Amino acid sequence: MQNLTILGSTGSIGVSTLDVVRRHPQRYRVLALCAHRQVDKLFAQCIEFQPRFAVVADLLLAGQLRERLLAAGCTTMVEFGPEALCRLASLPEVDAVMAAIVGAAGLEPTLAAVRAGKKVLLANKEALVMAGAVFIREVRESGAVLLPIDSEHNAIFQSLPANYRGDMAESGVSGLLLTASGGPFRRTPVADLVHVTPDQACAHPKWSMGRKISVDSATMMNKGLEMIEARWLFNVPADNIQVVIHPQSVIHSLVQYVDGSVLAELGNPDMRTPIAHALAYPERIASGVAPLDLFAIARLEFEAPDFERFPCLALAYRALKAGGSAPATLNAANEVAVEAFLDGRIGFTEISRIIAGVLEALPAVDVATLESVLAADRAARALAQTLVAAAVVA
Numbered sequence: 001m002q003n004l005t006i007l008g009s010t011g012s013i014g015v016s017t018l019d020v021v022r023r024h025p026q027r028y029r030v031l032a033l034c035a036h037r038q039v040d041k042l043f044a045q046c047i048e049f050q051p052r053f054a055v056v057a058d059l060l061l062a063g064q065l066r067e068r069l070l071a072a073g074c075t076t077m078v079e080f081g082p083e084a085l086c087r088l089a090s091l092p093e094v095d096a097v098m099a100a101i102v103g104a105a106g107l108e109p110t111l112a113a114v115r116a117g118k119k120v121l122l123a124n125k126e127a128l129v130m131a132g133a134v135f136i137r138e139v140r141e142s143g144a145v146l147l148p149i150d151s152e153h154n155a156i157f158q159s160l161p162a163n164y165r166g167d168m169a170e171s172g173v174s175g176l177l178l179t180a181s182g183g184p185f186r187r188t189p190v191a192d193l194v195h196v197t198p199d200q201a202c203a204h205p206k207w208s209m210g211r212k213i214s215v216d217s218a219t220m221m222n223k224g225l226e227m228i229e230a231r232w233l234f235n236v237p238a239d240n241i242q243v244v245i246h247p248q249s250v251i252h253s254l255v256q257y258v259d260g261s262v263l264a265e266l267g268n269p270d271m272r273t274p275i276a277h278a279l280a281y282p283e284r285i286a287s288g289v290a291p292l293d294l295f296a297i298a299r300l301e302f303e304a305p306d307f308e309r310f311p312c313l314a315l316a317y318r319a320l321k322a323g324g325s326a327p328a329t330l331n332a333a334n335e336v337a338v339e340a341f342l343d344g345r346i347g348f349t350e351i352s353r354i355i356a357g358v359l360e361a362l363p364a365v366d367v368a369t370l371e372s373v374l375a376a377d378r379a380a381r382a383l384a385q386t387l388v389a390a391a392v393v394a
């Protein structure tokens with residue numbers, strides 16, 4: 001029986017995790033559920049899974065949830081704030097932590113789990129994007145087990161040699177191929193992208209995700225962040241990581257070998273597959289995902305990404321090669337710009353322009369500590385907010 005803390009339990013990854021857990025009550029016990037502001041959803045999860053702890057964003061929401069749980073006869077203890085997230089990610093009795101908080105907010109509680117030596121199921125790609133060197137150093141020093149949840153990185157993990165330890169030459173690995181669906185605008189004329197609405201950007205053709213991640217998929221920034229994450233997860237240089245558009249989303253990523261072989265992991269586009277793989281690793285358990293029907297798929301297509309259509313992907317390549325603080329700057333600027341777009345304050349094509357402006361104004365510097373990473377993040381957010389305000393006025 002493994003005790004789980006789920007950071008981001010009301011998001012799409014959290015909900016999928018609980019669905020897998022629900023299928024295996026003899027293997028997993030939910031110790032803590034951590035959400036932000038979706039009290040109704042968290043209340044229902046607490047009633048079903050009876051965790052010892054629940055966490056929400058602030059004192060007001062904690063009071064509301066506590067009152068409802070008491071009235072329902074549920075003994076779950078309710079806490080609030082970032083400190084509670086870190087504490088519940090590092091409790092001695094916790095065996096595994098699902099790190100599924102979206103964005104920079106997930107960095108510190110995920111690091112708390114790493115420092116406590118936990119089995120960390122990493123769905124929060126921003127932790128490695130912002131603080132890759134710091135994060136991996138902490139993993140090595142603590143002895144934490146880091147398992148990727150993003151479908152692309154989980155596919156690579158499954159396609160690498162079982163004894164892979166981050167040495168490409170020793171393992172005969174020559175490169176990584178990250179697949180991308182191309183999102184909802186793969187065939188939209190570039191000139192028409194200026195008119196894209198938030199609802200259109202969030203209508204992903206293959207995956208059901210939160211609104212922020214859906215916009216990142218539409219701009220292909222999501223794939224850019226995944227490139228940076230792959231660099232740190234697998235110790236592979238930028239020049240050995242390639243993005244391939246694969247609209248069927250059946251091949252989740254591939255690994256190239258020096259002998260000409262290419263190994264891939266295939267499956268239906270459902271996040272329960274990588275979640276189940278990581279939860280049970282190195283075993284296999286049922287995830288609830290239907291078997292892949294190759295005859296129904298009939299064909300698989302591949303194409304190179306168009307950087308004119310997807311300038312955010314080009315910016316991510318640039319940040320990955322620059323290194324240092326550039327990925328943290330990229331991520332912060334993107335979070336601010338996407339939020340402004342979803343709020344209707346800027347247009348879709350302004351997202352990449354704002355990110356480019358921030359990267360241009362804040363050259364990369366060394367970031368050897370968490371404090372220096374967070375300082376770079378704050379500087380980028382402040383400048384991005386200024387550029388958003390200027391775009392709104394214009």
